[in-house]
Amino acid sequence: MNVVLWVIASLLAAVFLVAGGMKLVQPREKLASNGLEWTEDFSAGLVRFIGTAEVLAAVGLILPALLGIAEVLVPLAAVGVVLLMIGAAITHGRRKEAQLIPANLVLLVLAAVVAWGRFGPYSFTS
Template identity: 45%
Template sequence: MNIALWIAQGILGLIFIMAGMMKAFQYEKAKEGMPWVKEYSKGLVIFIGLSELLGGLGVILPYATGVAPSLTPIAAIALGIVMILAAGFHAKRKENQAIGMNILFLALAIFVAVGRW
């Protein structure tokens, strides 16, 4: 079970770190790859990116280092909430292919949150 949890944490962490870094530090590249970014302020997109980046780090680092490991399931819950909100956002925009990924990442986040609680 521990190995499965680490794999899920690694996937979640890497996906959110990469997505967060692009939104937070490569705004122009994010505008090209994500149509919704053009419709929202740069500040909001950077805030979302920093939130995803910190969530991605939070799902891996606390448990890996042994420093405040209780933060790992909290970060997983936070990422799950982000995925619920993202699924609603994409549903409103009729971006159905993105909702599938949101549900997959939500399931991984729930698995990590429950497994590490």
């Protein structure tokens, strides 16, 4: 199960590193024209904040465990991803973008599995 948790955390990290990086380097208008229409409802600063949170989550899912330093940050980062995905699902629901919610829910469940595993039976401290 430890390997499964590493694989899930790595996949989540890759997804959120790319998604967050995109929000950090591209202007809000370009993001909206590239399919992220929800950015029209938020200020540029808030979009950058979300991007920063996603990049930090990506780093937090891998780096602490890889370095063996403050490994409790891994499940905390996973909880952060769960919270981000709850917010994303709510946003898409309010915008009547129901087709996007399943992806949010898949990422939420994967992050919840990592949080459960790393807080519980497969923690780095046990």
